[in-house]
Amino acid sequence: xxxxxxxxxxxxxxxxxxxxxxxxxxxxxxxxxxxxxxxxxxxxxxxxxxxxxxxxxxxxxxxxxxxxxxxxxxxxxxxxxxxxxxxxxxxxxxxxxxxxxxxxxxxxxxxxxxxxxxxxxxxxxxxxxxxxxxxxxxxxxxxxxxxxxxxxxxxxxxxxxxxxxxxxxxxxxxxxxxxxxxxxxxxxxxxxxxxxxxxxxxxxxxxxxxxxxxxxxxxxxxxxxxxxxxxxxxxxxxxxxxxxxxxxxxxxxxxxxxxxxxxxx
Amino acid sequence: xxxxxxxxxxxxxxxxxxxxxxxxxxxxxxxxxxxxxxxxxxxxxxxxxxxxxxxxxxxxxxxxxxxxxxxxxxxxxxxxxxxxxxxxxxxxxxxxxxxxxxxxxxxxxxxxxxxxxxxxxxxxxxxxxxxxxxxxxxxxxxxxxxxxxxxxxxxxxxxxxxxxxxxxxxxxxxxxxxxxxxxxxxxxxxxxxxxxxxxxxxxxxxxxxxxxxxxxxxxxxxxxxxxxxxxxxxxxxxxxxxxxxxxxxxxxxxxxxxxxxxxxxxxxxxxxxxxxxxxxxxxxxxxxxxxxxxxxxxxxxxxxx
Ligand SMILES: Cc1cc2nc3c(=O)[nH]c(=O)nc-3n(C[C@H](O)[C@H](O)[C@H](O)COP(=O)(O)OP(=O)(O)OC[C@H]3O[C@@H](n4cnc5c(N)ncnc54)[C@H](O)[C@@H]3O)c2cc1C
Ligand SMILES: Cc1cc2nc3c(=O)[nH]c(=O)nc-3n(C[C@H](O)[C@H](O)[C@H](O)COP(=O)(O)O)c2cc1C
Ligand code: FES
Numbered sequence: 400x401x402x403x404x405x406x407x408x409x410x411x412x413x414x415x416x417x418x419x420x421x422x423x424x425x426x427x428x429x430x431x432x433x434x435x436x437x438x439x440x441x442x443x444x445x446x447x448x449x450x451x452x453x454x455x456x457x458x459x460x461x462x463x464x465x466x467x468x469x470x471x472x473x474x475x476x477x478x479x480x481x482x483x484x485x486x487x488x489x490x491x492x493x494x495x496x497x498x499x500x501x502x503x504x505x506x507x508x509x510x511x512x513x514x515x516x517x518x519x520x521x522x523x524x525x526x527x528x529x530x531x532x533x534x535x536x537x538x539x540x541x542x543x544x545x546x547x548x549x550x551x552x553x554x555x556x557x558x559x560x561x562x563x564x565x566x567x568x569x570x571x572x573x574x575x576x577x578x579x580x581x582x583x584x585x586x587x588x589x590x591x592x593x594x595x596x597x598x599x600x601x602x603x604x605x606x607x608x609x610x611x612x613x614x615x616x617x618x619x620x621x622x623x624x625x626x627x628x629x630x631x632x633x634x635x636x637x638x639x640x641x642x643x644x645x646x647x648x649x650x651x652x653x654x655x656x657x658x659x660x661x662x663x664x
Numbered sequence: 665x666x667x668x669x670x671x672x673x674x675x676x677x678x679x680x681x682x683x684x685x686x687x688x689x690x691x692x693x694x695x696x697x698x699x700x701x702x703x704x705x706x707x708x709x710x711x712x713x714x715x716x717x718x719x720x721x722x723x724x725x726x727x728x729x730x731x732x733x734x735x736x737x738x739x740x741x742x743x744x745x746x747x748x749x750x751x752x753x754x755x756x757x758x759x760x761x762x763x764x765x766x767x768x769x770x771x772x773x774x775x776x777x778x779x780x781x782x783x784x785x786x787x788x789x790x791x792x793x794x795x796x797x798x799x800x801x802x803x804x805x806x807x808x809x810x811x812x813x814x815x816x817x818x819x820x821x822x823x824x825x826x827x828x829x830x831x832x833x834x835x836x837x838x839x840x841x842x843x844x845x846x847x848x849x850x851x852x853x854x855x856x857x858x859x860x861x862x863x864x865x866x867x868x869x870x871x872x873x874x875x876x877x878x879x880x881x882x883x884x885x886x887x888x889x890x891x892x893x894x895x896x897x898x899x900x901x902x903x904x905x906x907x908x909x910x911x912x913x914x915x916x917x918x919x920x921x922x923x924x925x926x927x928x929x930x931x932x933x934x935x936x937x938x939x940x941x942x943x944x945x946x947x948x949x950x951x952x953x954x955x956x957x958x959x960x961x962x963x964x965x966x967x968x969x
Contacts, residue, residue: 405698406939448937454884454912455730457936496937498698625725625732626935629694631687632710632736633725643719643739648694 407435411493412471418550425478426520426550427487428465431495434472439464440504441528442596442619442652445472446627449486450494456482461624461647463524463596464500465552472497475523475552501627502651505594505617509533514588515540515559516581516605518597522551524619525596529556541584543568543577543601582608589614594652606655616655622646637661667952668959671705671926673904674852675827676760676787678927680705681960682917682945685908685931686764686790686831687711687736688882689941691750695934699942702758705927709746711766711792714776716742726864726873731883731910732932733862735876738766738795743779751785760787762829768798770818777822789826791819793846794833794858794880806833806858809845816849829906831855834886834893843897853904855929856894860886883932884910891923898924898965912936914947918955924965 412430436445441464448459460482466473478484489495505528515525515538522542532538535558542565544551553565566577585593585608593616595605602618609616624634627647635643636650637659644650669680683706689695692707701707719739726733741750746763754761763780767773773791780786793806793815805811812830820828830846832839834857843854859880864873890909898905907920908929920928930941937943957963 406937452936454936456727457730457732457883457932458727459935459937498938623723623725625727625734625932626688626938628690628698628938630690630938631725631734631935632719632739633734635719635722635724635739641718 406496406498409434409472409495409497411489411491411495413491414487414489417552419547422547424546424550425487426546427476427478428552429474429476429486429489431472431474431497433470434467434497436467436472436497436500439467439500439527441507441531442504442524442594443500443502444627444651445474445497445499445501447474447486448496449489450496451485458625459496459627460486461627463619465523465526466530467500467527475520475526477520498628502647503649505619505652506592507532508592509537512537512588512591513539514584514591514593516584516593516595516597517542518601519544521595521597521601521619522553523596525594526552526555528594529559535559538562540564541580542566543597578604581605585609585614585616586612591615593617595619603660606658606660609655617652618655618658618660619652620646620650622651667949667957668961669949669952671960673827673926675825678705678760680945680948681921681925681927682941682948683708683762683906683927683929684934684941685929686792688931688934691746692754692761693750695938695941698938702755703942703945704759705945706760706762706787707754708762708764708790708929709750710740711738711764712740712743712746712776712780713738713766714743714772714779716740716745721875723873723875726879728862728864728881729885731881731885732935733864733874733879733881734859735874735879737876740766743776747779747783751783754785756785756787761785762788762790764790764792764831765819766792766795768795770797770815773815774818774822777819777828781822781824781826786826788829789819789823790829790831790855791815792831792858794831794835804833804835806842807836809841812842813845813849816846816851820850827852829853829855831858832893832897833858834889835861839893840896840900843901847901847903851903853906853926854897854901855906855908856897857886857890857909860889882909884912886910887916891919894920894925895923895967911944912940914944914951917944917948918951918957918963921960921964922967924967926964
């Protein structure tokens with residue numbers, strides 16, 4: 400796995416709001432020029448610190464690598480607080496310090512039928528996953544979302560789009576139907592590989608279903624992080640042995656059986 | 665102009681005053697990809713206990729204005745694993761590695777000091793007296809002058825030729841009385857300060873932001889408190905003081921030296937960007953040259969009041 404050193408002082412290439420015209424859905428693509436981060440495994444992340452953060456907020460923010468090429472690092476960001484608000488209001492030329500790729504990404508098994516399960520902004524790492532997969536014919540996707548589909552990089556995943564299902568959750572009544580869909584899919588891929596990213600309750604459902612059907616599944620956690628590099632012990636998750644492991648270095652991607660995935664956190 | 669960034673600390677030569685603070689720099693190795701560990705004045709590693717410690721439940725950290733709260737609960741791999749797996753990989757011949765000690769009673773502290781002082785790769789022992797003394801009903805060692813003095817004495821007895829630093833808690837009425845007691849007990853230097861106790865809550869979920877409810881505040885928000893503590897302690901004791909609290913630039917380093925610190929530690933700022941301590945160490949001599957400061961020894965405690 401490429402572990403690059405050093406913080407990179409990059410500049411914003413573009414910030415583009417996604418989704419239907421006129422709607423404030425809070426979903427953005429952020430492109431950073433000439434990242435120089437080497438290569439990444441899908442599921443790895445970067446820590447991002449816009450120069451304008453100054454001393455507040457103190458923490459940088461972690462984001463999945465949505466797409467990484469020599470020319471640009473693309474992040475898919477949904478605003479949910481002051482850090483993401485600032486980030487999504489940057490303009491081309493603004494300075495941003497970035498370090499990574501960090502952590503452990505998803506397993507990629509070209510010959511294994513693989514099911515990607517994404518919830519909302521959790522779709523981000525699967526753009527890179529699908530783009531770098533040598534046999535995309537073996538990939539399928541189930542994507543649960545709340546905002547209109549065009550807010551997300553769903554259409555960008557052209558090489559899987561024929562085997563992709565999107566499910567929009569408009570009301571709480573939709574949730575049981577979505578879980579039914581997940582159940583059927585996890586059962587179908589019990590002999591394959593399942594990779595999942597999304598909100599914690601979604602990942603807990605995936606983990607429960609994977610255990611029930613004996614499926615091999617990986618989940619990508621989004622625990623709060625201060626440093627992102629293994630220095631603070633703030634981001635931990637309880638493993639199957641009951642010990643706390645750092646999600647920034649040993650994760651964010653874990654095999655379901657490595658973790659307890661309790662309500663905690 | 666070439667400037668002199670070296671400082672004198674008991675029992676160890678230090679090439680520059682920029683060290684890293686315990687708990688904010690892992691075991692050092694985590695930050696090796698972001699700079700040359702040998703360029704630092706010293707590395708204080710995560711608090712070590714005799715046995716590994718699990719630490720507190722999640723969430724353990726919360727962001728606050730210009731700072732953060734933490735309640736990590738001293739999760740650590742235990743002294744044995746540190747000595748076997750981590751210390752040999754650190755550049756201890758070039759950069760002092762300081763062990764930070766955590767225990768629940770004075771005997772345990774002394775035993776830990778005995779183990780660590782036998783290590784060639786350990787340059788000094790820093791005693792975290794902010795921890796609760798279990799045998800005294802859980803009041804922190806650092807909150808009572810007599811207890812702090814006795815603890816310093818117990819550790820010093822088992823420290824062999826290693827300097828003992830006592831790390832003071834700011835959560836006290838009179839930090840100077842604790843400082844005096846620690847020095848009388850045998851502390852060779854004082855580290856000033858640990859985190860301030862604090863709290864953060866969410867009005868919507870009605871939950872505390874830390875599972876532990878209460879945590880330690882750190883970061884730029886606490887710099888004025890740390891600066892005040894260093895100033896007061898430096899006025900009162902002759903033992904060297906290592907300043908820590910909110911330092912995030914070479915300018916901040918000079919502020920602490922100006923009020924009397926011999927050296928400093930970079931803590932929460934390491935989270936802002938992992939090359940922070942290296943950048944500060946690199947920037948310091950440039951800044952000194954710009955300000956016409958030839959040596960830190962000459963600049964130290966030159967505050968005009
Ligand atoms: C490995 C990893 C990859 C990520 N990838 C992406 C991505 O590709 N796109 C994206 O939009 N977001 C991603 N996130 C989440 C993103 O980092 C957070 O949304 C961001 O840090 C929030 O910052 P803020 O300042 O806007 O919000 P804050 O003001 O810090 O917080 C706003 C609210 O969100 C909560 N919150 C903040 N961070 C977290 C967290 N990590 N977990 C749970 N609750 C939290 C706060 O408690 C608060 O209620 C990822 C997180 C991790 C750990
Ligand atoms: C996440 C975290 C963990 C810490 N762990 C320890 C520790 O194990 N032992 C200790 O003596 N101090 C510990 N501290 C305190 C720091 O070493 C330092 O004294 C304090 O954070 C103030 O400095 P700062 O504002 O530069 O961070 C910790 C601080 C943080 C933020
Ligand atoms: S975020 Fe600091 S150890 Fe993981």
